[in-house]
Amino acid sequence: MTVLSLRDASVVLGGRQIWQGASLNVEAGTINVILGPNGAGKSTLLKAILGIVPLAAGEIEVLGAAPRRGDVRVGYMAQSRAADQLSTLTGRDYVGLGFDGPRFGWRRDATKAATVQRALELTGTLSFADRPLRTLSGGQRQRIALAHATVFRPQLLLLDEPLAGLDIAAQAEIVDLINLVRASTEAALLVVAHDLNPLATITDQVLWIARRQIRSGAIGDVVNERTLSELYGHPIEIVVTPRGRRVIVGLEEEFAHPHPHGHDHSHEDVHEHFAEVYDEVTR
């Protein structure tokens, strides 16, 4: 079943074209990883799907209809919730806000406690759910955030940089959990990431955003020298390490500098870097 489809979709923000002519499909029960340099419009894609950012052209269909803010069939985990690090709120209360946080008024829902409990069980967070968020590790906080986003068992789950700022072990845990959520809910997942390597084994489709275009397909169809060179208009090489990790050569400045504008790199400069930008962890 197609959960999400874009047809010739474009977004313009503040007079700037973010991406255009994007067409893609996302199927139920698949994990789709969104990659691309900083500022390419990865989070914007999620916001367009959520109905927060309007399209300038084309159309988006989410579960058979136009995107609608507040649709509980769509779960969303925002990037870097800064308040988490200060919050004295417990994980359980935060997950509870995913249940009835948007609701005004005095009415209380009797099913809340049980629903929250199920979300905590699914994400394996029961043992630390009653501690304040600020006392949790980064990985524990991300697990709680996943519980928050999945409290209604969404059919489409959007995760913005769930692996950012985690060490390798914690990344692996979150990747396992993402796979578990997919298996137990049959949801379609869209995962924004900086590095495909930790997610590669569970990825069904890659959405690569660069130069105002979005390319989608299986890893091999997108992450190859021809497609990426075409996408960037610049020769790209892919080196596969003995352990099977892919290192992309030729994108150094795209990934090394969050805001490439204003830096005047000469062509030689780009090639002086020997390799590796792709795997952020090893840097």
Added chain:
Amino acid sequence: MSLWTLLMTPFVKNAFYAVTAVAFAAGLVGYFVVLRRQAFAAHAIGHIGFAGAAGAVLLGFSPLAGLLVFCLGAGLLIGLGGASLDDRDAVVGVTLTAALGLGVLFISLYSGYANATYSILFGQILGVTVGDVWLVAALSIAVVLVISLVYRPMLFVSVDAQSAEARGLSVRGLSLLFMALLAITTVVAIQIVGVLLVFSLLVAPAAAAEVVTRRPWRALVLSTVLALASAWVGLFLGVWIGGPVSFWITALASLSYLVARVGAGWRAHYALASV
């Protein structure tokens, strides 16, 4: 005159009703001030209100009207301009200093008796009239009612604005509503403790409550209880021992925060030692 007859005099009774109403509103709103890290905004709104009150006195209006207009205006301005965390402090700071400057100008232009200015700065709890009590009570009840209705969305937006927005809440709308509630509460509290000390009643009980409990509901209740206790005991001590009531209320509210911090420190220490 015995203490009891002193406590039963109309002006002490009026003061009692007024501090009770104020403590409810301040305790509840204060919790969100602490949660949203907007203590600076709370501080600024009071001072901006001072300019409004001084201006109103200069023009021959009631200082309360000037307070209401300026505090609400400042609250909405801060809510609109500083919705993003990055520039909030700058927006608040600039608005604050501009208004304080105006206040200084108004006072220098005003040649009359400066008693009104003094009571705005330091509160005049024992001069509260029956009319003031009704106004303060009505505003406080409105604030408490609105907070009870928007409690969950306000909490959601305060701890995770991005997710709340995705779920259909208006972050800007709730931010404006909060600043309006804060402004009204500040106006009400200024009647009791004055511009310079309003901050203590709004922030100290809530900050103490947040240290003691991590559950939002309990923190709200505890914050209100601490604000009430500070207000009642402060009023009693002011009447019994003497000295400005606003001093006693401020001292007690601050003390409750100090005790909460020290208590939490000890608890953490012994929890570690017993492991």
